[in-house]
Amino acid sequence: MQRSMTRPGNYVMKSYETYSSMLFRIAMVHLGSREDAEEATQDTFIKLMEKAPEFKDAEHQKAWLIRVITNHCKTMLGRGWRKREVKRDGLETITADTPEDLALLHLVMALPIKYKTVIHLYYYEDYQVQEISKILQISESAVKMRLQRGRQLLKLELEGAEPQ
Template sequence: MISIRIEDLYDRYAHLLYRRCLALLGNPADAEDALQEVFVRAMRAADSFRGESEPSTWLYRICTNHCLNLIRSSRRRRLRQERRGQDPNLITHTTAEQVENAAMIRELLPAFDRKAQELAIYYFVDEMNQQEVAEAMGLSVPTVRKRLKKFIAKAQKILSKGADFDHPAQK
């Protein structure tokens, strides 16, 4: 059994996980809650971690699953976001383009299956390259590329229809 120090996980990955939670959930308060929940789950599962995957991969997967489950309750979440609004002070280092892209991905994700959602989060939210995505998901690079192209094609179709996509700047 591999020993994992929760303090080390925090030092190395907390800011990355927070950035991902913020991008996926859309507001700092929910991102804080999600980050805490990810670490709680990691701590509870630490005994069963055997080191056959990287701690980062393991932690990212917990985070992905948790955030996707939260996004699934998107209607309730959207109402809360509208009440709270975005807090610009806490995301000042994120560019407008990143905020826009994150909102776009957040809205697109429910139209895809779980594997495609995971892929999109690694590539578009975490901004991994295709090799890193392949390693994180246990896929080959050509498979990742093929699935990304498929994701993009479907995403563009959805966006071109102008479905009920909520652009943050329009609110």
């Protein structure tokens, strides 16, 4: 994607307007906290400004941003202070059409990170397996396996939640 704008700030601002809400949702799924998700989103755009990579097209840029925010969220989750942090419900800013959708989103958020990442990209961001494979830099079979295992975990949770 050629940067036809004369100032880098305009380029980053246009990218922010285009991708910030999607990146924020991805960060919310990973981190579960509005403040942490905002920080991760901001840091992703700072990295875009600092690195100023050249992209082939808009999809290449989108994939790069998703990869950066996913890695940044993993880093944030690995910090020592975060492990000692008291978890609070971070879904207050995520809306759902029905209470069932919100309950399902809570279950997705509780999955291990490698499963919730592929589940979120596949079901909530509408990426195909091949695209997720490229974004996360893992094989297509790994994406399929993570989707399958994530679905199994969700199914177990949903079956356990239903009255017998």
